[in-house]
Amino acid sequence: MKTRKVYWLSFLMGVLLLLSGARQAAGVTIRWWVWMWDNPWQQETWTASAQAFEQRTGIKVQIENVVWDQISDKLRAAVIAGNPPDVVMILRSDTYWLAEAGLLSDLTELAKAEIDLADFRPGTIEDVTVNGRIYAIPWRRDGYALAVNTEILQKVGILYPPNTLDEVKAYAARVVEALPGVYGWGMCLGKKHAAFYRWENVFYSYGGDWLTPDGKSVAPNFLEAATKAFAFHAEMAKYAPPSALQDTDDDVLRLAAAGKIAMWQEHLSGWRQAQGLFTPEMLAHVQWVYFPEGKFDPATRTSYRYTGTGGWNIAIPKGAPNFQAAWEFVKYWTSPENMGACVLTLPARISAMEHPRIAAIPEAFKFGALKPTLTGPFVQDIRTLVWEQLQAVVLGTVTPQKAAETVYAKLNELLGK
């Protein structure tokens, strides 16, 4: 009896030893948090790229998908719990507060020594710098364009896409008047983020800025531009489908695919979605043009065709178990060749723009003027407030002036003024 017990114990110990030895022989595995795959192409390409990295370095990459707008919150919980991933994709707009909260590793010295920071688009390195320290490496930047169904416009006698926001309003009105069941403008007020960023494009087009350069006060041009942006949406709601207050950006794309909308604002990732969603005939009719500006001087042809830019960065969380292996992966992932081959929208690197995949993207997305979308510790509050005010303005319960003043007051409150 006693002998049998000794044999069993020895056997169990042997198995345990074998397993631990086998684990050590397999090498380091890093956990990489990525948002849920946008499409099969992304899944295939990114997985293959991670495998190529593994073959080159022996460092295994374990991809873990997280819903995109929950990554930052889940990261916060994981770092506090002491179980963060090794590498994480984070939204550009969340990088500031994650870094300020001490949830990201300081990459300053490594980035300066081992990455060509001059190869990154203007403003992108500033985006990932907090109090003079670099906390992430920029991955992609997104922009917007104006999508125009030229077939619908031609039916009402309009041959060219609009150049100004006033022309957008006039064209939309003409479509609604002449074509029953077709709408001049697509609006997605049913989704907070989508509504906010599209409002921001119009706000920028009217020459607005959020803050002064030092980031301490609300910009002097804020009230006027914000009022005009709210007024624009109030007017465009008349030419939008009755579902504007419930529609998401995906709904607008589907309405456009069904030929129900003449014009709408579209994000670059929406352009990619449209390639799969629209029929070839519809794709042939849709033009993607520079977002129209509110100010235009015909004598000097000076315009401000700004849209807001969002995007993603790649970072190493604080307390990542395999920091060195994670850094090797970050360098690989943000290399020009890999960025050009894998990025879904616009690469953060200038040299990656040469990649043949990027050539297919319409000019309006690639070369439209980009202003950074609002970031900072209070971006969530402002985003929610702008969304609420947008809905109120469209419903007619507040005036555009009052809506702008409400946002202005909140900004001042959050800045401690």
Next chain:
Amino acid sequence: MERSVWTVVRPLNKYAFILPAVLLTVGSISYPFIYNLLLSFYDTKVGTLDRFIGFSNYRALFSSSPFWEAVLRTIAFSFGTAIGAVILGLVLALCIHHLDLPGKTFLLGVLFVPWVMGFVESGIIARWVLHPVLGTVGQLINKALLSDPRTALATVTAVSVWKHIPFALVTVYAALQALRRDMYEAAMVDGANAWQAFRNITIPQLRPILFATGLLLVIWQFGAFTLIAVMTEGGPLHATEIVTVYIYDLFEARSFGKAAAASVVLFVLACILTVAYLKLEFKRLVEAE
């Protein structure tokens, strides 16, 4: 000596078998609950216990009219779902109960489909069916029900009713099978018609189960989130923002302390309803014996 130790230990065997499961359940529930309770007394933008502020979060919550509006909407949504599901479940159960066709069980299975569908799929399908431009129902009625603050809450409640009818249907149907037939025979002998039999025999016998089912549905809807998040995100203009959506918005704005406080208040409200439900069930069981 060994035998007397075993005499003491053996009766405890049963507890030893359930101990791991109990520890796991209590541990996985109690730790987050206690942490959330603690968090409600702190001011934090990260979710750690940074700055103790006592009852400030609760004071801010109770003086916040959006919070109380969300509570009222929660009550309307919960009771609306429960009443609608119970009434329609009862009607369907009665129809099937009196149906004398083969395939009755299959029909019950088909009617059970909304219950087994996930909330995300249900919400997405409902949004599309009700879409005024591309949805079949939306085009028929020619109204953007989810875009109008006056109709949005009633619309999501109606979708919630549709989702929960099967639960009420199955519960009531099972109760109908257990009804005493002799009372109906006696009523027929006394000359009672179908309506009188339904009103004076069926309803009184079903009343306890109808009430219990309704109360259970109310308790569940207090914690409902997914359907509204998918369909409206709490809009338009907070028209469908119930307490769970309100709490989610606070988490999104990283007001973790206030969100924790709102969760505690929601928990207390749900507890009150749960105690009422348990008392009712206990009374029903005692009466049945």
